Amino acid sequence: MLFRSVYLADQRTPPAKVVVKVLAPDWADDPEAVARFEREAERLSEISHSNIVELFDYGHEAGISFIVMEFVDGLLLSDYLDGAGPLAPDQAVPIMAQVLKGTGYAHSRELMLRDIKPENVMLCEHKGRAHFVKMLDFGLAKLVQDQGNITKQNVMGTANYMAPEAIKGGDIDLRVDVYALGVLFYRMLAGKLPFTAESDTAILYKHVNEPPPPLSEHLPEGAEVPDGLLELIHDCLAKNRDDRPNDANAIVERLIDCVPLSMFRLPRADGGPSTGQSITGRITGIHEPQALSDLTASTPPLPPTGSRSPLADAPPPSGSHLPLVEPAPKDRKSTRLNSSHHAHL
Numbered sequence: 001m002l003f004r005s006v007y008l009a010d011q012r013t014p015p016a017k018v019v020v021k022v023l024a025p026d027w028a029d030d031p032e033a034v035a036r037f038e039r040e041a042e043r044l045s046e047i048s049h050s051n052i053v054e055l056f057d058y059g060h061e062a063g064i065s066f067i068v069m070e071f072v073d074g075l076l077l078s079d080y081l082d083g084a085g086p087l088a089p090d091q092a093v094p095i096m097a098q099v100l101k102g103t104g105y106a107h108s109r110e111l112m113l114r115d116i117k118p119e120n121v122m123l124c125e126h127k128g129r130a131h132f133v134k135m136l137d138f139g140l141a142k143l144v145q146d147q148g149n150i151t152k153q154n155v156m157g158t159a160n161y162m163a164p165e166a167i168k169g170g171d172i173d174l175r176v177d178v179y180a181l182g183v184l185f186y187r188m189l190a191g192k193l194p195f196t197a198e199s200d201t202a203i204l205y206k207h208v209n210e211p212p213p214p215l216s217e218h219l220p221e222g223a224e225v226p227d228g229l230l231e232l233i234h235d236c237l238a239k240n241r242d243d244r245p246n247d248a249n250a251i252v253e254r255l256i257d258c259v260p261l262s263m264f265r266l267p268r269a270d271g272g273p274s275t276g277q278s279i280t281g282r283i284t285g286i287h288e289p290q291a292l293s294d295l296t297a298s299t300p301p302l303p304p305t306g307s308r309s310p311l312a313d314a315p316p317p318s319g320s321h322l323p324l325v326e327p328a329p330k331d332r333k334s335t336r337l338n339s340s341h342h343a344h345l
Contacts, residue, residue: 005021005022006019007019007020008020008071009068011068018071019069019070019071020067020069021067022064022066034065041067047105047111051099051101051102051105051133051134052102052135053122054070055067055070056068056069056070072122072134072136073124074123074125074134075122075123076121076122076123077095077118077121080118081118081187081188085220086189086191086219086220087189089189089224089259090263090265093263093264094131094263095123095131095133095188096255097252097264098132098133099121099181099184100251102133102135103116103135103248104247104248104249107174107177107247108247108249110174112172112173113135113177114166114176115137115158115161115180116184118187119137120137121134121135122134122136126266128268129266129269130269159207161180161184162180162207163180163207163241164179164207164208167208168208173241174248175241175247178236178245178251179237181251182236182244186215186233190219191218191220192218194212194213194215194237195210195212212234214234215234226258226259228257228258228259229258229259232245232254
């Protein structure tokens with residue numbers, strides 16, 4: 001586990017809630033790991049996209065390596081799916097498109113996320129609309145052209161969403177994320193994962209050796225999912241990565257071609273998510289605000305959790321609904337917190 005604990009903290013200037021993630025001790029004691037952590041944190045701090053949680057700062061305090069991130073109120077996609085079951089295409093597509101926007105932004109910067117799953121996607125209210133996506137956990141993110149080898153021999157990710165080549169320990173690229181996106185979209189439409197078993201080992205075996213059951217056979221009765229979308233999801237789940245789309249932006253191009261533009265609309269919030277659950281902080285393993293110097297190795301562990309998108313140029317749909325697409329923000333350097341604020345987080 002990369003991070004030992006996650007804390008909800010108060011930033012004094014400007015006043016705001018932030019999330020502080022602390023590097024696990026077995027990584028923090030390794031100078032090479034800390035150097036790798038700092039390289040990735042610096043690169044991630046320059047990522048700015050409306051569908052990705054913002055990284056404000058990173059550094060060390062009292063021998064502890066940490067990152068400071070935007071605090072997001074919302075409902076985890078995993079909780080939403082547990083309550084809603086299979087999603088109709090017009091419910092699923094706006095969420096899919098936003099996940100692809102965020103992932104595509106990272107992919108255009110040669111950044112693999114490596115842990116795409118519904119537990120790392122938050123649905124929020126934004127400008128009076130529901131299901132605005134924030135991607136939460138880039139803790140396993142890795143640059144394609146990375147110079148370090150610290151994690152090369154570790155299997156990283158979540159069993160249900162791991163690509164065959166990652167399981168087998170082969171070379172990996174952006175298409176491991178494409179595979180995970182295929183699993184996620186399959187679950188959203190079918191209400192179940194393509195592969196299930198009693199152990200992670202058995203699930204990993206199926207990812208490598210068994211074809212996914214046809215999604216069309218697991219759709220709820222009456223579901224009208226475009227054939228092109230079914231084909232796209234199965235292409236993402238191809239065992240051979242050469243048979244998958246190259247990255248999230250390639251998926252976006254096909255998604256636009258295979259579903260009506262009217263599906264790219266966010267629903268009205270109407271006071272909360274459609275499951276009826278309240279929108280409150282759903283980040284697991286958060287501790288009360290305290291001085292960063294008090295965050296020691298004795299704290300309880302965090303439970304396990306993780307070129308421009310063509311959508312940005314899509315014409316807005318007609319009607320009263322807010323269109324999904326907003327212009328992607330320009331690249332900018334991270335706004336770092338002053339070091340004097342660290343002790344007050």
